Amino acid sequence: MNGVKTHYSLLIAGKRAESSSAGRTILDFFLQLLLISAVNFSFFYVEDQPVNIKALNGFKDILPGEVELWQRLEAVARDIFARFNFSEIRLPILEKTDLFARAIGEATDIVEKEMYTFVDKQVTMRPEATASLLRAYIEHGLHVQKPVQRLFTIGPMFRHERPQKGRLRQFHQMDVEVLGSISPRVDAEMMAMGAMLLNELGLSVSLELNSLGCPVCRPGFRASLLAFLDDRHEALCDDCKRRSATNPLRVLDCKKPRCREQVLEAPSLQDHLCADCADHFSGVQAGLDQLGVHYTLNKFMVRGLDYYTRTTFEFITGDLGAQAAVGAGGRYDGLVEQLGGPSVPGIGFALGMERLVLLLQQKEAEAPVSGTDFYVAGIGEQSSRHAFGLTHAMRASGMRVAMDLEGRSLKSQMKQAGKLGAAHVLILGENELAAGKAVLRNMVTQEQQEIVLQDEATTVQTLILQLKSS
Ligand code: ATP
Ligand code: MG
Numbered sequence: 001m002n003g004v005k006t007h008y009s010l011l012i013a014g015k016r017a018e019s020s021s022a023g024r025t026i027l028d029f030f031l032q033l034l035l036i037s038a039v040n041f042s043f044f045y046v047e048d049q050p051v052n053i054k055a056l057n058g059f060k061d062i063l064p065g066e067v068e069l070w071q072r073l074e075a076v077a078r079d080i081f082a083r084f085n086f087s088e089i090r091l092p093i094l095e096k097t098d099l100f101a102r103a104i105g106e107a108t109d110i111v112e113k114e115m116y117t118f119v120d121k122q123v124t125m126r127p128e129a130t131a132s133l134l135r136a137y138i139e140h141g142l143h144v145q146k147p148v149q150r151l152f153t154i155g156p157m158f159r160h161e162r163p164q165k166g167r168l169r170q171f172h173q174m175d176v177e178v179l180g181s182i183s184p185r186v187d188a189e190m191m192a193m194g195a196m197l198l199n200e201l202g203l204s205v206s207l208e209l210n211s212l213g214c215p216v217c218r219p220g221f222r223a224s225l226l227a228f229l230d231d232r233h234e235a236l237c238d239d240c241k242r243r244s245a246t247n248p249l250r251v252l253d254c255k256k257p258r259c260r261e262q263v264l265e266a267p268s269l270q271d272h273l274c275a276d277c278a279d280h281f282s283g284v285q286a287g288l289d290q291l292g293v294h295y296t297l298n299k300f301m302v303r304g305l306d307y308y309t310r311t312t313f314e315f316i317t318g319d320l321g322a323q324a325a326v327g328a329g330g331r332y333d334g335l336v337e338q339l340g341g342p343s344v345p346g347i348g349f350a351l352g353m354e355r356l357v358l359l360l361q362q363k364e365a366e367a368p369v370s371g372t373d374f375y376v377a378g379i380g381e382q383s384s385r386h387a388f389g390l391t392h393a394m395r396a397s398g399m400r401v402a403m404d405l406e407g408r409s410l411k412s413q414m415k416q417a418g419k420l421g422a423a424h425v426l427i428l429g430e431n432e433l434a435a436g437k438a439v440l441r442n443m444v445t446q447e448q449q450e451i452v453l454q455d456e457a458t459t460v461q462t463l464i465l466q467l468k469s470s
Contacts, residue, residue: 056169057163057169058160058161058163058168058169058170059168059169059170060168060170060354066357066361069357069360069361070353070357072360073201073353073356073357073360074154074174074353076197076200076201077154077174077197077351080193080196080197080200081152081176081193084150084189084193085150086150086151086152086176087150087151087152088151088152088153088154089133089136089151089152089153090153090155091126091129091132091133091136091153091155092126092132093125093126093155093156093158094123094124094125094126095123095124095126095131095132095135096122096123096124097115097117097122097123097124098122099124099131099132099135099339100115100124100126100127100128100131102131102338102339103130103131103134103305103307103335103338103339104127104128104131104305104306104307105247105305105306105307107243107246107247107306108247108250108304108305108306109304110127110128110159110304110305113160114127114159114160114161115127115158115159115160116158116159116160116169125158126157126158127157127158127159128157128173128175128305128350129153129155129157129173129175129350130175130177130305130307130332130335130348130350131339133151133153133175133177133348134177134179134335134336134339134341134346135339137149137151137179137336137341138336138339138340138341138342142179143179143180143341143342143344146180147180148178148179148180148181149177149178149179149180150176150177150178151176151177151178151179152174152175152176152177153174153175154172154173154174154175154353155172155173156170156171156172157170157171157172157173158170159171164322164323165320165321165323165358166320166321166323166352166354166355166358167323168354171352171353171354172352172353172354173350173351173352173353174350174351174353175348175349175350175351176190176193176329176348176349176350177346177347177348178190178346178347178348179336179344179345179346180344180345180346181345181347182280182333182345183283184280184281184283184284184286184287184311185283185287186347187283187284187287187310187311187331187347188283188284188286188287188288188290188291188293189287189291190329190347190348190349191207191209191288191293191295191313191349192287192288192291192293194207194315194327194349194351195207195293195315197351198315198326198327198356201356201359201360202360202363203317203326203356203359203360203363204317205315205316205317205326205359206294206295206296206315206316206317207293207294207295207296207313207314207315207316208295208296208297208298208301208313208314208316209284209285209288209295209296209297209298209301209311209312209313210269210270210297210298210299210300210301210302210311210312210313211269211270211273211277211280211281211284211310211311211312212249212269212302212303212308212309212310212311212312212330213269213272213273213274213277213309213310214274214276214277214309214310214333215309215334216274216276216277217272217273217274217277218269218272220272221267221269221272222248222249224267224272225248225249225251225252225266225267226244226248228265228266228267229244229248229251229263229266230244232262232263235258235259235262236251236254236258236259236262237254237256237258237259239254240254240256240259247306249302250302250304251263252266252299252300252302253300253301253302253303253304255322263300266299266300268299269299270297270299277310280310280311281310281311284311295313298314301313301314303328303330307332307334307335307338308330308331308332309330309331309332309333309334310330310331310333311330311331311347312328312329312330312331313328313329313330313349314327314328315327315328315351317355317359319359319362320355320358320359323355325352325355326351326352326355326356326359327349327350327351327352328349328350329347329348329349329350330347330348330349331345331346331347332345332346332347332348333345333346371400371421371423372400372401372402372417372420372421372422372423373399373400373401373422373423373424373467374394374399374400374401374402374422374423374424374425374426374463374467375401375402375403375413375416375417375420375422375424375425375426376390376391376394376401376402376403376425376426376428377403377404377410377413377414377417377425377426377427377428378403378404378428379410379427379428379429379430380430381407382430382433383428383429383430383433384404384405384407384428386428386433387403387426387428388403388405389456390426390428390456390459390460391403393456393457393459393460394460394463397460397464399460399463399464399467402416402417402420402422404416410427417443418443422443423442423443423444423467423470424440424441424442424443424463424466424467424470425440425441425443426438426439426440426441426451426463427439427440427441432450433453436452436453436454437450437451437452437453438450438451438453439451440463440466442470444470451463451466
């Protein structure tokens with residue numbers, strides 16, 4: 001087998017002391033074998049003891065009670081993305097490491113220290129979506145299908161950062177990209193769409209805007225920034241000392257108070273824009289003004305990814321401490337070409353879903369409970385059996401139905417129905433059932449009525465009418 005290593009796995013489950021020592025003897029044997037052979041073995045030694053395995057630090061389960069907020073967030077976003085004529089694209093989690101190194105930039109925090117990389121395989125779990133989306137755009141020639149592509153994707157991203165409130169190692173983004181348009185109106189429209197989404201979620205968030213210029217005007221700015229930083233080199237943090245050499249613009253957005261103080265008087269990119277970039281930037285602002293989107297200019301906003309040109313923006317909240325950005329993005333006009341694609345401009349932004357959910361939670365102390373149309377309560381074996389079949393038929397016809405399968409008392413079933421927020425409870429008592437009837441209680445008005453039980457299909461129709469009229 002040319003160049004392919006044979007891979008054996010050995011699983012030894014040690015049930016008791018004797019068998020685990022037997023297991024170890026086998027293990028020793030294989031270890032010896034490993035020493036004398038060129039074959040690659042992996043050993044998994046599983047102790048048969050109860051263990052308490054927890055999720056990894058920075059990786060979080062999203063449980064019922066919270067998940068409803070995620071669903072709402074996603075539903076509102078999908079609706080708005082559709083209104084703005086965006087199509088969904090679903091992308092793989094794993095990509096070649098080289099893709100991110102090239103797109104995001106070698107001298108960025110993400111590539112330098114935050115990526116989850118399988119070094120031996122040279123693949124990385126995506127830390128953001130733009131690079132993968134452009135890879136797909138180029139790979140499938142999407143520019144040929146439509147001169148302007150409007151795409152969005154929703155899913156998990158992975159960055160090895162220090163976990164804190166609103167900062168995880170697996171987090172989720174809603175990412176939106178427009179490829180193929182240079183129009184400053186697209187920039188304004190993207191920000192207006194983000195603002196509309198946040199507004200419809202009832203969140204008050206501010207928008208900050210900057211322009212990073214282009215390869216024509218940025219070198220001039222970089223030179224004057226370098227001269228400015230040279231005079232203050234000693235006062236900068238160690239990271240910024242290093243960054244001044246590799247990526248001086250990043251010094252502008254260092255979060256350390258001492259560095260912030262040093263750069264207060266730094267030159268502004270907005271004053272160094274070439275005529276084309278200045279025109280574009282005023283077009284963006286005119287578009288935002290026309291659509292009534294409020295924004296403030298922030299000369300310190302440079303973004304942590306190298307690919308940005310011209311417009312950059314962030315949606316900022318004051319309600320999440322240090323994790324102030326709920327969304328961010330900008331234009332990246334040279335990136336598609338740099339990744340081996342056609343010369344196509346692009347702009348995009350990503351919203352951080354954890355941070356939006358935190359804001360939604362702060363706004364509504366309690367997440368809405370998931371909807372249940374009916375709770376079917378059976379009392380005794382006969383009526384539980386009937387309830388079991390009826391519940392299934394109701395579900396098949398589209399209703400959201402819960403029932404008890406544990407033979408609990410009517411009292412505890414009613415409690416359960418209340419907890420689930422069921423709109424109606426259908427009570428099938430033994431006597432009523434014998435008489436071909438059931439009691440239907442409206443949980444909001446507390447009114448009760450008798451309904452006649454006919455064949456399953458007719459009963460289901462009766463219940464659908466009840467639901468519609470309530
Ligand atoms: P930050 O400055 O907070 O580190 P960033 O500039 O690294 O953010 P982007 O790469 O622009 O973030 O990602 C867009 C959005 O994704 C951010 O505004 C934020 O809401 C969210 N985000 C980024 N990193 C994380 C993370 N580790 N955990 C949760 N959300 C995140
Ligand atoms: Mg970051």
